[in-house]
Amino acid sequence: MDFDRTREYVQHHSEAEGKAQRKIIWVIFWVLLGITGVEVGLGLSWQSIGLAWAFVKWTFIILTLIKAYYIVAYYMHLKHEYKNFIFAVALPYLVLVAYLIVMMLTEAIYVHDIHGLI
Amino acid sequence: MAGHTPTVDSNTLWGGGISPFNISYGKIMMWFFLVSDAFTFSGLLVSYGFMRHSFVESWPVAERVFTHFPFMHGDHPLLYVALMTFILIMSSVTMVLAVEAGHRMDKNSVIKWMAWTIVGGLVFVGSQAWEWYHFIHGTELGALQLVDGTIVQWVNEAKDSFYLPGKEQIMISGAEAVSMMKNGVEVYGANLTVNEYGLPLFGDFFFFITGFHGTHVFSGVVLNFIIFVNVIKGTYEKRGYYEMVEKVGLYWHFVDLVWVFVFTFFYLV
Known part of the structure; x- marks a missing residue:
C-alpha cells in the first residue's frame, strides 16, 4: 500500500x-x-x-x-495557499518577532543610558 | 496557483482523510521547519540590534569596514555586498524557474535551471569566503588597542596621532598621544576577540550571523545537488511529479530571504 x-x-x-x-x-x-x-x-x-x-x-x-x-x-x-495555512505560518512568526523587536529596542536603549551613568 | 482546487467544506475539512491545507505532508513540514529557522535568525539579528543600540556611539560603520572589491583598488563601500545580493536573487529566480518547469514535467528545463541555481549558490559561498578573508586580514594600517581595550584609529601612516571612537572624531596627538600609546598594542584585522575596526562584538556578530547564513547556503547547495542528481537519473520523472524540487526550492528561497535581512541590518542600516 x-x-x-x-x-x-x-x-x-x-x-x-x-x-x-x-x-x-x-x-x-x-x-x-x-x-x-x-x-x-x-x-x-x-x-x-x-x-x-x-x-x-x-x-x-x-x-x-x-x-x-x-x-x-x-x-x-x-x-x-489556503488562508488557514498562510495564518498558521505567518502569524506565530510575526507576533513573536514584533514582541522581540519591541523588547530589544526598549531594553537596549535602557542599557545604553545606564552605560552613560557608570 | 493552478492545479486542482477542491471546494472547501469546513465541516469535513478537519475530519481526516484529506490534508486540510491542501498541501502534502512534506511541504507543510518544510514550511514549519523554515518558521523555526526564521526564529533562529531573528534571534541572532535581534541580539545584534540589542548590542548595537547599547553601544551606539562606538559601533563600527559597516560601510567603512567592507570596502574591498576584487581587482579594484581603493574604497568601494557596498558594491561587493550588492553583487553578492544580486547573485543570490538571481539564483532564487533560477530556482523558481526549475520549480515551474517541474510543474510541466519538463525534465530538461529542470536540469538546466537547477544547475544554474547550484552555480549561483557556489559563487555566493565563494564570495562570502572572500569577504571573510578580508575582514580577518584587515587593513595595512591596522589600528591601536589601548590598555583599557579601546580601539582607536590612526590619523595617517605616521602613526603618531589617532581618533577616539565616537561620532565627534576627537583627535589625540603630541605628548598625550605618546603617553596613551605606550602600553597599547597594534592590531590588524578581526577575530572573535580583537577587531581593528572597533568593538570585538561587531566581529563576533559578523562571524556568527554571516557564518550561520553561509552554512545554510552551503547545505542548500548540497541539498540542491542531491535533488539535481535525482532529476538527471529520472527519479521524479518516474514518480510523476517533481515535488522534491519544490521542497528544496522553499529552503533555497528562505536562504535568499534571510540574506535580504542580513544585507539591510548588517550592511545598510
Missing part, C-alpha cells in the same frame, strides 16, 4: 499556464533587483544629497519588508 499521499496534492500546469507564471517570475525578479538597486544607490549617496539618516534608515527597512513580501508570497508561493 502506498502511504505517501503526496500525489494527491501535487500541482501540475499546462504550457500556457507555465508561460504566464514565468512572466510573473521575471517581473518579480526586476522588482527585487530594482529595490536592491535603490537601496545601494541610497546607501552610497544619502549623505551627498543631504537626506536625514532617520528617513534613509526607515526607507531601507520598508524596502526590505517589501522585498521579503514578494519572495515569500510569489517565489515561495505562500500567497496562493
Whole structure:
C-alpha cells in the first residue's frame, strides 16, 4: 500500500499556464533587483544629497519588508495557499518577532543610558 | 496557483482523510521547519540590534569596514555586498524557474535551471569566503588597542596621532598621544576577540550571523545537488511529479530571504 499521499496534492500546469507564471517570475525578479538597486544607490549617496539618516534608515527597512513580501508570497508561493495555512505560518512568526523587536529596542536603549551613568 | 482546487467544506475539512491545507505532508513540514529557522535568525539579528543600540556611539560603520572589491583598488563601500545580493536573487529566480518547469514535467528545463541555481549558490559561498578573508586580514594600517581595550584609529601612516571612537572624531596627538600609546598594542584585522575596526562584538556578530547564513547556503547547495542528481537519473520523472524540487526550492528561497535581512541590518542600516 502506498502511504505517501503526496500525489494527491501535487500541482501540475499546462504550457500556457507555465508561460504566464514565468512572466510573473521575471517581473518579480526586476522588482527585487530594482529595490536592491535603490537601496545601494541610497546607501552610497544619502549623505551627498543631504537626506536625514532617520528617513534613509526607515526607507531601507520598508524596502526590505517589501522585498521579503514578494519572495515569500510569489517565489515561495505562500500567497496562493489556503488562508488557514498562510495564518498558521505567518502569524506565530510575526507576533513573536514584533514582541522581540519591541523588547530589544526598549531594553537596549535602557542599557545604553545606564552605560552613560557608570 | 493552478492545479486542482477542491471546494472547501469546513465541516469535513478537519475530519481526516484529506490534508486540510491542501498541501502534502512534506511541504507543510518544510514550511514549519523554515518558521523555526526564521526564529533562529531573528534571534541572532535581534541580539545584534540589542548590542548595537547599547553601544551606539562606538559601533563600527559597516560601510567603512567592507570596502574591498576584487581587482579594484581603493574604497568601494557596498558594491561587493550588492553583487553578492544580486547573485543570490538571481539564483532564487533560477530556482523558481526549475520549480515551474517541474510543474510541466519538463525534465530538461529542470536540469538546466537547477544547475544554474547550484552555480549561483557556489559563487555566493565563494564570495562570502572572500569577504571573510578580508575582514580577518584587515587593513595595512591596522589600528591601536589601548590598555583599557579601546580601539582607536590612526590619523595617517605616521602613526603618531589617532581618533577616539565616537561620532565627534576627537583627535589625540603630541605628548598625550605618546603617553596613551605606550602600553597599547597594534592590531590588524578581526577575530572573535580583537577587531581593528572597533568593538570585538561587531566581529563576533559578523562571524556568527554571516557564518550561520553561509552554512545554510552551503547545505542548500548540497541539498540542491542531491535533488539535481535525482532529476538527471529520472527519479521524479518516474514518480510523476517533481515535488522534491519544490521542497528544496522553499529552503533555497528562505536562504535568499534571510540574506535580504542580513544585507539591510548588517550592511545598510
